[in-house]
Amino acid sequence: MPSIIDVRHVYKAFGGLKVINDCSIQVEKGSITGLIGPNGAGKSTLFNIIAGALPLDSGQVLLDGEDITNRPANELFHKGLLRTFQIAHEFSQMTALENLMMVPPKQAGESLFSAWLKPGLVNQQETAVRQKALEVIDFIGLHHVRNELAGNLSGGQKKLLELGRTMMTDARVVLLDEIAAGVNRTLLGDLVENIERLNREMGYTFLVIEHDMEMIARLCDPVIVLAQGSVMVEGTIEEIQNNPQVIEAYFGSTAA
Numbered sequence: 510m511p512s513i514i515d516v517r518h519v520y521k522a523f524g525g526l527k528v529i530n531d532c533s534i535q536v537e538k539g540s541i542t543g544l545i546g547p548n549g550a551g552k553s554t555l556f557n558i559i560a561g562a563l564p565l566d567s568g569q570v571l572l573d574g575e576d577i578t579n580r581p582a583n584e585l586f587h588k589g590l591l592r593t594f595q596i597a598h599e600f601s602q603m604t605a606l607e608n609l610m611m612v613p614p615k616q617a618g619e620s621l622f623s624a625w626l627k628p629g630l631v632n633q634q635e636t637a638v639r640q641k642a643l644e645v646i647d648f649i650g651l652h653h654v655r656n657e658l659a660g661n662l663s664g665g666q667k668k669l670l671e672l673g674r675t676m677m678t679d680a681r682v683v684l685l686d687e688i689a690a691g692v693n694r695t696l697l698g699d700l701v702e703n704i705e706r707l708n709r710e711m712g713y714t715f716l717v718i719e720h721d722m723e724m725i726a727r728l729c730d731p732v733i734v735l736a737q738g739s740v741m742v743e744g745t746i747e748e749i750q751n752n753p754q755v756i757e758a759y760f761g762s763t764a765a
């Protein structure tokens with residue numbers, strides 16, 4: 510399988526602190542790849558670099574063979590590379606459904622000019638967007654709270670909504686940053702199921718940062734372990750869990 514994301518020899522330092530250090534990873538198209546590592550290993554920094562939120566010092570990032578090094582996040586969004594955040598950032602004063610309807614980037618209704626010139630087109634687009642939002646909200650199991658203000662949703666429901674927002678665009682790769690944090694087990698099950706379905710039924714590729722090992726074990730193959738800014742080891746979850754280097758990096762020598 511070809512790589513959809515190809516990170517090549519990336520370096521990044523903050524002041525004198527080398528955070529990403531000759532890091533190369535490949536994410537296979539159609540995979541759910543896990544990215545784990547001890548605190549401060551550089552996982553979020555690497556995510557920020559891939560997603561265009563942070564410039565790298567040297568190296569290269571390719572998306573499906575195209576050089577996207579240091580391209581801005583909004584450009585990558587249009588290319589189908591999306592990132593969800595550690596803290597869901599919904600518009601709290603809009604309903605869940607409206608939050609989904611906000612997403613499409615090329616909505617003619619956003620432009621006053623096109624609304625004035627082509628009101629029919631705007632109406633047509635809005636109907637199509639609403640229809641798609643209703644389908645998405647069904648898919649993520651939030652139909653019953655579609656008219657609830659997003660600010661009133663539970664933490665887990667907000668994360669489901671965040672995942673739903675990626676479905677409103679033609680996402681190809683979604684970077685998930687610690688979405689399990691603070692989510693109860695039932696909703697976590699829903700999240701995992703939805704990620705699996707998006708992967709299976711819609712061909713999404715996922716790159717997942719997660720501290721919750723149960724979630725990594727259930728979802729991810731392969732798993733990449735980052736330590737001190739570069740790849741320590743990559744393999745199946747079983748291979749990772751039994752790797753002495755990984756045990757050492759996580760727990761120190763006492764656990765080995």
Ligand SMILES: Nc1ncnc2c1ncn2[C@@H]1O[C@H](COP(=O)(O)OP(=O)(O)OP(=O)(O)O)[C@@H](O)[C@H]1O
Nearest residue numbers: 523524526528546547548549550551552553554555
């Ligand atoms: N904007 C910044 N300025 C300076 N140092 C930073 C910045 N962002 C991250 N760092 C440092 O870079 C290192 C890696 O941080 P990063 O958040 O990428 O690690 P992580 O693997 O995601 O950690 P965690 O699992 O704890 O979230 C840390 O030492 C952190 O303090």
